[in-house]
Amino acid sequence: MDRYAVVGNPIAHSKSPQIHRLFAEQTGQTMSYEALLAPLDGFAETVASFRAQGGLGMNVTVPFKLEAHALAERLTPRAQAAGAVNTLAFGDEGMLGDNTDGAGLVRDLEHNLDCRLAGASVLLLGAGGAARGALLPLLSSRPKKLVIANRTPGKALALAEHFRGLAPQAPLEACGFEGLAGLDFDIVINATAASLAAEAPELPPAIYASGSLAYDMMYGATPTAFLVAADRAGAARLADGLGMLVEQAAESFALWRGVRPDTTPVLAELRRQLA
């Protein structure tokens, strides 16, 4: 049996095994997918042991995405740009590291939410790993403008500087939250960790253009603090990150198996379970 796994710490609550089992069922692929808890100081050993047992690929989650980036023998351009790896594929040519998070976000926006990035003004909140992982796929979708805003402005400026090096023509700007005063956006994406603490970034009023979408990479049974605040601030549409979770998984599945699953019924099933 072809074996895959997700590795993290903690891992018990990961939805990846269920998502990949649904994909496998739907596409008729014979494979297994398990959840592996790696000790905090034992990521590389856990990967090596799974590979030695015949494992073909892994998803990598918190807190090992940077270590996976360092461990991979080859990197896709998007993993290189993200500085983090969420997907490993073990082939004859060594260990390939990819990052499907940003592509999953873009696919959720464009395919599931029918929200066009091309020509849109986009605000990306946060300058940590989640924001960095999304940047290259977002810029590749040709927004009119992309502003990175962060509570600590210096981090946003540094991130923008880094990506201007990779994509010199990109319409990329950066600032602190106060620097957003007077601006409005078609798409506002929350890539901060604020929702984990039931907090929302403190944004100036009127950043939501008419018809705009507020998107939180986090998700939960009830709307996140960011989405509640966005609703009050006049965002026309609200979306959480459950679709991104399913889409990044589909992207990994396609890389491993060469088949792209239909995410719609899987997302519907996960949404039903969340309620």
Ligand code: ATR
């Ligand atoms: P991740 O890998 O999830 O992106 P991270 O690298 O620790 O996590 O980054 C967390 C991000 O969330 C940062 O952009 C952080 O802002 P600072 O750089 O100013 O710390 C942001 N963040 C966390 N809590 C926040 C809050 N309550 N309001 C606004 N931004 C917050």
